[in-house]
Amino acid sequence: EPEVTQTPSHQVTQMGQEVxxxxxxxxxxxxxxxxxxxxxxxxxxxxxxxxxEISEKSEIFDDQFSVERPxxxxxxxxIRSTKLEDSAMYFCASSALWGxxxxxxxxxxRLTVV
Amino acid sequence: DQQVKQNSPSLSVQEGRISILNCDYTNSMFxxxxxxxxxxxxxxxxxxxxxxxxxxxxxxxxxxxxxxxAKHLSLHIVPSQPGDSAVYFCAASGxxxxxxxxxxxxxxxxxx
Numbered sequence: 298e299p300e301v302t303q304t305p306s307h308q309v310t311q312m313g314q315e316v317x318x319x320x321x322x323x324x325x326x327x328x329x330x331x332x333x334x335x336x337x338x339x340x341x342x343x344x345x346x347x348x349x350e351i352s353e354k355s356e357i358f359d360d361q362f363s364v365e366r367p368x369x370x371x372x373x374x375x376i377r378s379t380k381l382e383d384s385a386m387y388f389c390a391s392s393a394l395w396g397x398x399x400x401x402x403x404x405x406x407r408l409t410v411v
Numbered sequence: 412d413q414q415v416k417q418n419s420p421s422l423s424v425q426e427g428r429i430s431i432l433n434c435d436y437t438n439s440m441f442x443x444x445x446x447x448x449x450x451x452x453x454x455x456x457x458x459x460x461x462x463x464x465x466x467x468x469x470x471x472x473x474x475x476x477x478x479x480x481a482k483h484l485s486l487h488i489v490p491s492q493p494g495d496s497a498v499y500f501c502a503a504s505g506x507x508x509x510x511x512x513x514x515x516x517x518x519x520x521x522x523x
Contacts, residue, residue: 330511332513338515339513339515339516340455340513341513342510342512345510355510388454390454398443399445399457399460400457400511402447402454402455402456404453404454
């Protein structure tokens with residue numbers, strides 16, 4: 298069964314460093330998303346991406362965040378200068394359609410900022 | 412921003428009985444609702460959805476009910492099984508929207 302894959306599964310980084318979280322969405326999907334879940338809290342929307350541009354972003358997705366689809370398969374989330382409060386599980390998701398459809402999630406990358 | 416609320420952080424049910432998980436929403440623009448299931452150290456897995464033009468959708472042991480006037484939906488699992496023990500997230504989206512808003516989740520424990 299096709300699945301969304303994320304690497305790495307766990308990333309530890311020093312505060313102020315840049316991190317890139319990688320995702321390979323399901324191959325025929327066109328819409329891509331990043332969500333995060335801070336420990337013990339809800340799953341929060343960060344950004345959606347379609348046709349090589351951001352479709353929508355939340356207030357969390359400030360200037361330190363960026364997304365890119367550098368080639369036909371990868372979808373990346375970059376955090377330019379990490380803060381302690383960026384520590385969370387980051388989930389990539391993709392969907393074939395937009396609107397009334399479900400998204401398929403990856404296993405997540407646990408980011409720990411020390 | 413609490414557009415989707417799951418007021419019960421946890422629920423404990425005996426195996427074989429019915430589990431009822433509840434969800435309320437505030438944004439009347441939402442017209443598509445989903446339930447996701449999440450095990451520890453895994454991403455959310457889609458379970459079942461319902462469009463606002465329906466009031467019920469059933470898939471095997473899982474049924475979702477939507478009450479638009481009350482802005483309330485519920486997920487019924489019957490019969491509950493120990494493998495159903497997980498965190499269940501209610502989620503909602505609006506037509507034309509590119510994001511899905513999640514509730515805080517309800518942790519379901521099904522006791523054998």
